[in-house]
Amino acid sequence: MKIVVVGAGYAGTYAANIVARRTEAEITVVNPRGHFVERVRLHQRVAGTSQASHPLTSMLRAGITTRIGTVEKIGDGLVTLDDGASLTFDLALLAVGSTARPLPGAIAVATWEGAEQARDALATLGPKAVVTVVGGGPTGIETAAEVAASRPDLRVRLVGPAIAGGFAEGARRRVRAGLDRLKVEVVEDGVAAVADGQVVLRSGTALASDLTLWGIVSGVPDLAARSGLTVDEEGRLVVDEFLRSVDDPRIFAAGDCAAVPGARMSCQASEPQGATAALNLTRTIQGRDLTPHVVRFVAVCVSLGRADAVAQFTHFDDSPRKAYLAGRAGAVLKEQVTRGTVFGAKAGVPFR
Numbered sequence: 001m002k003i004v005v006v007g008a009g010y011a012g013t014y015a016a017n018i019v020a021r022r023t024e025a026e027i028t029v030v031n032p033r034g035h036f037v038e039r040v041r042l043h044q045r046v047a048g049t050s051q052a053s054h055p056l057t058s059m060l061r062a063g064i065t066t067r068i069g070t071v072e073k074i075g076d077g078l079v080t081l082d083d084g085a086s087l088t089f090d091l092a093l094l095a096v097g098s099t100a101r102p103l104p105g106a107i108a109v110a111t112w113e114g115a116e117q118a119r120d121a122l123a124t125l126g127p128k129a130v131v132t133v134v135g136g137g138p139t140g141i142e143t144a145a146e147v148a149a150s151r152p153d154l155r156v157r158l159v160g161p162a163i164a165g166g167f168a169e170g171a172r173r174r175v176r177a178g179l180d181r182l183k184v185e186v187v188e189d190g191v192a193a194v195a196d197g198q199v200v201l202r203s204g205t206a207l208a209s210d211l212t213l214w215g216i217v218s219g220v221p222d223l224a225a226r227s228g229l230t231v232d233e234e235g236r237l238v239v240d241e242f243l244r245s246v247d248d249p250r251i252f253a254a255g256d257c258a259a260v261p262g263a264r265m266s267c268q269a270s271e272p273q274g275a276t277a278a279l280n281l282t283r284t285i286q287g288r289d290l291t292p293h294v295v296r297f298v299a300v301c302v303s304l305g306r307a308d309a310v311a312q313f314t315h316f317d318d319s320p321r322k323a324y325l326a327g328r329a330g331a332v333l334k335e336q337v338t339r340g341t342v343f344g345a346k347a348g349v350p351f352r
């Protein structure tokens with residue numbers, strides 16, 4: 001039985017390792033680079049506080065074949081790669097993650113290539129240069145805080161219509177206090193354009209900016225759409241309760257690129273989906289009934305530099321509870337969770 005996993009992120013790596021532990025299937029993982037990108041640390045890569053990458057050889061179990069390349073098309077039991085080669089499969093897992101769509105003039109933090117460019121650009125800035133981070137969600141907040149903590153000589157500004165908007169009042173106030181402590185200037189407004197060393201706000205105000213970083217995750221690679229599979233309005237593969245494509249029962253999907261009702265793009269959702277997809281790939285091989293996926297959230301945790309973080313606890317449906325944990329305890333929790341995601345993907349033991 002041949003299985004092709006497209007994308008070696010959190011969902012793909014985890015799933016490949018689970019299937020390898022449980023079956024004799026011939027597994028090939030296709031990924032554009034020979035390393036696993038620890039995407040939740042890309043803001044740290046930008047600020048120079050983490051490598052955010054591990055060799056794939058250290059992440060995938062022995063026996064799994066790694067193929068470096070980008071899949072251009074998937075369907076009819078075949079994936080076609082950008083170098084013209086193709087691989088046949090009996091079963092496949094689409095786990096190509098998500099991407100970012102920065103306005104022209106801004107650099108994306110949420111992709112490996114963008115983070116590399118941002119890191120280089122940051123290194124050229126001298127004292128008092130202004131860095132604007134766009135995005136009031138976790139990625140924007142973490143990026144602004146990390147840059148401010150590691151480069152106190154710069155002026156760092158965070159712009160977004162609602163900073164920590166998904167948090168309850170107490171946690172939101174604590175995030176603002178943490179940003180204040182790091183001297184991050186917060187501007188609650190949308191960004192209309194980035195051009196000529198300026199960020200133009202929706203209100204019309206233009207702010208000088210030497211470097212503008214885009215701290216928003218949005219959109220997914222168009223592989224599923226390009227392959228003629230049914231996708232939702234964001235381009236995510238439409239799947240059934242077992243995480244199988246509604247068009248082709250040989251293709252499963254997990255992580256940011258899968259349209260799973262009630263899930264948000266996050267590591268917290270991607271790894272459990274990777275586990276469900278892996279169990280169902282295994283059950284398909286064994287001719288057993290499939291198991292439905294269950295979406296459950298527990299918290300959203302944002303780091304504010306290396307020594308502070310706010311963990312907003314949530315209900316299973318991702319709505320915020322009143323309770324949160326902050327300060328050094330929050331930072332320790334965040335670091336343990338971050339390490340746990342890599343450890344989990346590598347170990348390949350399903351936790352559901």
Ligand SMILES: Cc1cc2nc3c(=O)[nH]c(=O)nc-3n(C[C@H](O)[C@H](O)[C@H](O)COP(=O)(O)OP(=O)(O)OC[C@H]3O[C@@H](n4cnc5c(N)ncnc54)[C@H](O)[C@@H]3O)c2cc1C
Nearest residue numbers: 007009010011039040070071096097110255256266267268
């Ligand atoms: C700075 C930052 C902080 C974050 N913090 C958190 C957090 O604290 N908690 C949380 O839950 N989430 C967080 N996230 C979100 C989280 O990183 C993503 O939701 C998660 O990475 C999605 O996992 P995935 O496996 O679906 O995709 P990814 O981890 O993005 O992996 C997808 C892989 O597929 C590869 N790929 C893409 N296209 C192709 C192709 N055509 N062919 C072959 N391979 C392909 C990619 O190169 C990549 O290796 C954060 C994101 C960022 C950017």
